[in-house]
Amino acid sequence: MLMLDDQQTAARHWFESLRDAICAEFEAIEREAGSDAAFAYTPWDRSDASGEGGGGVRGVMKGRVFEKVGVNVSTVGGAFEGDFAKTIHGAGEDPRFFATGISLVAHMANPHVPAVHMNTRFLVTTKRWFGGGADLNPPLPIAEDTEEFHAVLKNACDAHDPAHYSRFKEWADDYFYIPHRKVHRGVGGIFYDHLEGDFDAGFAFTQDVGRAFLDVYPRIVRRRMDTPFTDVDVARMLAWRGRYAEFNLVYDRGTLFGLKTGGNIDAILMSLPPVANWD
Numbered sequence: 001m002l003m004l005d006d007q008q009t010a011a012r013h014w015f016e017s018l019r020d021a022i023c024a025e026f027e028a029i030e031r032e033a034g035s036d037a038a039f040a041y042t043p044w045d046r047s048d049a050s051g052e053g054g055g056g057v058r059g060v061m062k063g064r065v066f067e068k069v070g071v072n073v074s075t076v077g078g079a080f081e082g083d084f085a086k087t088i089h090g091a092g093e094d095p096r097f098f099a100t101g102i103s104l105v106a107h108m109a110n111p112h113v114p115a116v117h118m119n120t121r122f123l124v125t126t127k128r129w130f131g132g133g134a135d136l137n138p139p140l141p142i143a144e145d146t147e148e149f150h151a152v153l154k155n156a157c158d159a160h161d162p163a164h165y166s167r168f169k170e171w172a173d174d175y176f177y178i179p180h181r182k183v184h185r186g187v188g189g190i191f192y193d194h195l196e197g198d199f200d201a202g203f204a205f206t207q208d209v210g211r212a213f214l215d216v217y218p219r220i221v222r223r224r225m226d227t228p229f230t231d232v233d234v235a236r237m238l239a240w241r242g243r244y245a246e247f248n249l250v251y252d253r254g255t256l257f258g259l260k261t262g263g264n265i266d267a268i269l270m271s272l273p274p275v276a277n278w279d
Contacts, residue, residue, distance in 0.1 A: 007122075014210075018102055018210045019057075026039075029221055042057065054076035058072050058264060058270065065221065070267075070270030071104045076100075089125065101122065111233040116135070116217055120132030120206045129196035131194065132191075133168065149216055149217070153165065159208060169189070172188050176189075180250075235277070242277055
């Protein structure tokens with residue numbers, strides 16, 4: 001098994017506790033909709049004969065409100081192979097790494113309920129840093145939801161540094177863009193990486209991002225989950241999902257990281273929608 005230091009252990013425990021809180025809230029929403037859907041958890045292991053490598057738990061729920069939602073946690077370690085190490089902060093001279101984090105993607109049954117992505121993580125190479133963020137991905141954008149999502153994230157950022165929100169919002173706008181389509185994949189949020197130097201500060205901010213997500217997203221879901229929709233709305237959602245899948249398969253760095261580090265394939269690709277359409 002992986003031997004973790006105090007910082008690594010604290011980060012791992014936080015991501016697992018955040019997973020538990022989010023999954024409980026999402027299951028509560030299903031109960032409110034008259035569904036008995038629940039998360040199914042599948043542990044996975046990438047340990048080698050020496051016990052190194054780590055693993056994680058893939059959690060997936062398919063319900064009446066959440067057509068497909070995945071919430072994964074992982075804690076892994078090892079060494080990057082070949083030139084990939086040169087693409088990772090602090091791994092160019094020494095390919096050894098440690099990573100722990102949570103990754104969430106929700107695709108919703110009602111086109112008026114926005115899909116969402118949230119991921120936060122702690123990585124160790126020759127450097128130590130936090131990264132992640134959250135972004136809203138509505139097939140049918142509603143200004144009230146977009147504004148509230150951004151306002152809650154801004155409050156979380158402002159509590160730590162007044163410059164965080166504008167910087168991390170711009171970073172999200174740049175990152176969550178599909179060049180070959182010349183469109184953004186959603187209405188944005190925040191994205192940050194390489195938050196290093198002061199573990200306690202970076203950890204506190206990363207925790208507040210998780211808490212902000214848990215505060216705002218369930219509220220948006222409850223607001224929209226009973227909104228009537230048409231076949232035209234569903235068609236727009238399926239076409240939008242195609243764009244989402246294109247981004248995650250072609251450009252998403254987390255997908256590449258998981259594949260390059262021997263992660264669980266089903267957990268890595270849980271971000272893909274259950275049904276999509278390309279005209």
